Amino acid sequence: MESARLKRSLTGIVLLALAALPLFEPHQFVLHMLSLVAISATAALGLQLLLGFSGQLSIGQAAFYGIGAYASGLLSAKLGMPFIVAFFAAGVIAAVVSLVMVPITRLTGAALAVATLGFSILVYLVLKNEEWLTGGSFGLMGIPRASLFGYVLAKPAYAYLLCVAVAAAVYLSLLRLQRSRFGRAINAIRQNEDAARACGVKVTLLKSQCFVIAAFVAGLAGSLYAHQVRYLAPTDFTFWKSVEILIMVVIGGMGSLFGAVLGAAVVVLVPEVLREVGDYRMLIFGAILMVVMLFGEGGIAGFLEQCLRPFSKPRA
Amino acid sequence: MYLAELLAGALAIGCVYSLVALGFAMIMRATSIIHFAQGELLMLGSMSGLSTLWLLPKLPAVAVLICGMVASGILAVAMEFLVYRPLRLRRVALMNVITATVGMSILCINAARLLWGSEPLRYPELFSTSAYRIAGVPVSPQLVWIMAFGVVLMGLLQLFLKRTRTGLVMQAVAQDAEVAQLMGANLTRMMLYTFAIAGMMAGAAGVMFGSLFFSFFEMGFLLGIKGFVAATLGGLGSLAGAMLGGILFGLIETFSAVYVSSAYKDAIGMVLLIAILLFLPSGLVGLWKARG
């Protein structure tokens, strides 16, 4: 019980620190990168629910991320909708599209992985080829900055705070889900489907609910991305993006929400930091990725937890 | 006339996909790993074949093919030995091993860019340029040879797996590793063989694809995905299915590019893929077996 309290205070401290960061007037670029971390973290949190909690391997999250980004970009750039409407619409549209794909949650393991992959390739092709709608390979330009209650968040610090706030809200929501009847049931499904069924858990229903929630969250993240970068190209949403989101979850630690955030930070920031070594940076990143896999399923979060263990009182 | 050339092209590229898919299927059967670096083995084989050609421009096509195969085979064994095996020995979750294969793929792509640059590289002509006439229809020799190589390689692999002791042991390990080990199979060695063969298949596919089009440090990405999809079309983990799936995917892709829409040529394959996964969970081979 003590370790739970330690974790809660740590979460609070980290959130406060993140919120206070703009007071120190960091460089714009730093804020931009941290905004991207928060956006990626949001998408990764969604996949954590799907993969880490319910055990479903999707390598197609970029599809829903892309749908959210384009939906939000189009609604605000072409129809002039306010950001807040576009933002939630992005999530809802991604979730509705994911409903079409719900039958694939019957699949497991590698079959589910290929099916989600196939779907994300389809979405990519649509983004690339439907020029009348998406601008095709030229991309979608002229997306306005995010705004709230009529105020445009023109300063990078405000955009940053928005991204952090969304990531934090998703984080806390998923934390609540994790510790609920629903969270325990999907966890049970991951560990033993037969036994879960025998306890009366409607396995297929719950799995598809996870799929839809993950798509919703990815759509929200996509919307943030669209208004942060303000230019979308189909190449932002290829299979690699899906793999990136997957790497965040696995590197951070499967089943750990905090891990998903850490993983997002690593995947977004490490290549930036490695810019120093120029051409070798992705080479080194690949190597780091393989080494971190040696930590096992806990990933970085599990590793940190082991380091913290001596400081938290053992359970009586 | 035109149709024959199209068909030959479809079958040739289908052979390339089949070889990649075979590698995927063998590794998946033996270890349950989705080997994301399979496409990179193809790319490295293609680059190695090209490099030997630069050194020895007069080398016959078969020798280039073998060079590519050997290079990729060795690299695949190195991957298994240096990375995947240590991971398995630490008993990390399957998801971690799969993610490590993504890391491997990132590593290979970037190493290749440093070594061979980021421009697409053309293969010199490996085959005579004057068209063969088959039953009066002119067909490019390149396509004929690639099909021939593909068929011979797959035939040899089948012979190896069905007729040699080592091949049979490998099959047994893929079926049930624990039982096979009880019967005295050396798992470590069989895994190395599996990766060696999967690598060789990918290397051969790389040389074939390179001679048809070009070599490029990022070529493995899309080809790897297509190989994976082909393996699934046929039936995940079935070798016959992988071969069939590859050829089928080549046909679908080529003909839908011409007759449907070149922009959406990959889409048709994907729609079919999802449909097959949903309605024929064990792939096309499953359909066959259910009938039989």
Added chain:
Amino acid sequence: MPEALLEAAGLSRRFGGLAAVDAVDLRVERGAIHGLIGPNGAGKTTLLNLIAGALAVTRGTVSFRGADITRWDAARRAQAGIRRTFQNLKLFAEMSALENASIGLHAGTHAGIFAALARTPAQRAEEERIFARARRALEFVGLGGDAGVAAGKLPYGHRRLLEIARAFVAEPALILLDEPAAGLNQTEAANLSRLIGRIRDAGCTVVLVEHHMDVVMSVCDQVTVLNYGRKLAEGRPAEIQRDAQVIEAYLGRGDAPPSKHALA
């Protein structure tokens, strides 16, 4: 004649050419402890799977409280009050014993995604009820001290008990136990016999698959014997013990009876 809680008629299940369960009629009376015995491979687990809905029937019907449930899936049957344990233990290894038991209450409780997000008072009250009941179930089977331990880390005998707690926690009308005494020593088996008695006293009807004859003979009201998927005999434990055919089924195959005190 006492009322039947569960009735199977002409129940069959084939695996390829093998009839694992072959035209079995079964009638389990409300409030009974109904034993199901037979040599290895007789089809006991398969029959249990058919009743629990884990396997589809090839032919025949299952009815529960008078309703035909043959087409119901496993989750629906669990919700209706048929719970089971697994012969080869299927616990949620990473979850604590308490959480394992709490999953057993999934079907009877309601809080969904939105309630969990909003932490409504009803949801919080339900959570408390769930954990209080789960804790009581653990204490009932004698695992009160293990609530916080991950199921995968429990000793073997305790895992068997946790399976029972998870099945019993919702106090289902029918509980199917698949070899709960497997691997237990004599003391543990005797405790288990008493536990099964208490489960029945709590109002559950029990179907007990068991090789451990001490347990079967001491607690069962009625015993059905399966052999090669077919029903071989049925009756009170004492009758079954004397039944020549049953003895033949165990001895005639060359394998020793399942327990040395089995059919003396």
